[in-house]
Amino acid sequence: MERYGQRLLSPEWGAEGARLATMAAVCDPETISLLERLGLDASWRCLEVGAGGGSVAAWLAERVAHVTATDIDTRYLDGLNAPNLAILRHDVTSDPLPEQSFDLVHARFVLEHLRERENVLDRMVSWLAPGGLLVVEAFARLPAVSTPHPGFRDIMDALIKTLNLTIGTDTDWPWTFPAPLHERGLTGIGAAANIPITGGANASAQCWTLTLTQMRPRILELGLASADSLDRALDLLGDLAFFDFATATIACWGYRS
Numbered sequence: 087m088e089r090y091g092q093r094l095l096s097p098e099w100g101a102e103g104a105r106l107a108t109m110a111a112v113c114d115p116e117t118i119s120l121l122e123r124l125g126l127d128a129s130w131r132c133l134e135v136g137a138g139g140g141s142v143a144a145w146l147a148e149r150v151a152h153v154t155a156t157d158i159d160t161r162y163l164d165g166l167n168a169p170n171l172a173i174l175r176h177d178v179t180s181d182p183l184p185e186q187s188f189d190l191v192h193a194r195f196v197l198e199h200l201r202e203r204e205n206v207l208d209r210m211v212s213w214l215a216p217g218g219l220l221v222v223e224a225f226a227r228l229p230a231v232s233t234p235h236p237g238f239r240d241i242m243d244a245l246i247k248t249l250n251l252t253i254g255t256d257t258d259w260p261w262t263f264p265a266p267l268h269e270r271g272l273t274g275i276g277a278a279a280n281i282p283i284t285g286g287a288n289a290s291a292q293c294w295t296l297t298l299t300q301m302r303p304r305i306l307e308l309g310l311a312s313a314d315s316l317d318r319a320l321d322l323l324g325d326l327a328f329f330d331f332a333t334a335t336i337a338c339w340g341y342r343s
């Protein structure tokens with residue numbers, strides 16, 4: 087069965103670094119404000135799972151004692167350089183890490199893409215030290231019933247369906263937050279949703295443009311949208327006057343007792 091990065095969202099794709107950078111530009115402010123609100127201690131050892139372009143890992147490394155940034159493909163992390171930052175090629179679904187060894191375990195836009203997400207969550211909890219903080223962020227399909235741009239919404243639905251049929255992404259799973267943390271006995275649990283605006287050719291519009299461009303052949307192959315409707319959505323994303331909400335980001339967090 088195809089997995090994240092094998093064909094869809096492949097790190098080999100020429101603009102993948104740019105795609106990860108636009109994702110960071112859209113989402114880092116929310117992630118950072120959440121982590122600041124929850125509170126980091128300078129003594130902490132932190133694990134950033136599926137670190138992508140490494141912006142969150144780099145930010146953490148300026149504030150805590152040690153950061154381990156993992157990814158199944160670390161090419162976009164190789165430029166990071168901090169004495170307290172370790173980069174590890176690591177498959178979160180199967181590769182080992184020492185139990186109870188991190189004060190913070192964070193993953194953004196990783197688990198929703200993995201069919202083994204429930205098992206991955208078990209593994210991430212097992213890597214937390216007693217009292218350690220787990221933070222999971224995932225992107226979620228918008229159940230909004232109204233949009234000024236139904237054609238754009240249809241393309242976002244086609245994109246999400248293509249991810250689901252091809253690599254098993256589940257963008258409804260984040261709407262169950264924070265139940266997966268309750269089920270694992272975490273305490274001090276919370277959750278919050280953020281819906282960034284996509285438009286005015288902002289970083290979110292650029293990120294969706296790149297994602298749609300990368301996924302276009304597969305969307306067409308599955309017959310989930312026409313070439314014309316994809317072109318119209320890409321035109322809208324480049325239009326300074328276009329604004330709409332594409333997806334939500336849902337975060338949940340909790341502490342291991």
Ligand SMILES: C[S@@+](CC[C@H](N)C(=O)[O-])C[C@H]1O[C@@H](n2cnc3c(N)ncnc32)[C@H](O)[C@@H]1O
Pocket residue numbers: 090091106109110135136137138139140156157158159176177178179193194195196200
């Ligand atoms: C959508 S990107 C998110 C990157 C980064 N976390 C962010 O939010 O900016 C998903 C990342 O998860 C990584 N990934 C996918 N499957 C993985 C796995 N099984 N183990 C570890 N990382 C994985 C990908 O290589 C990619 O860097």
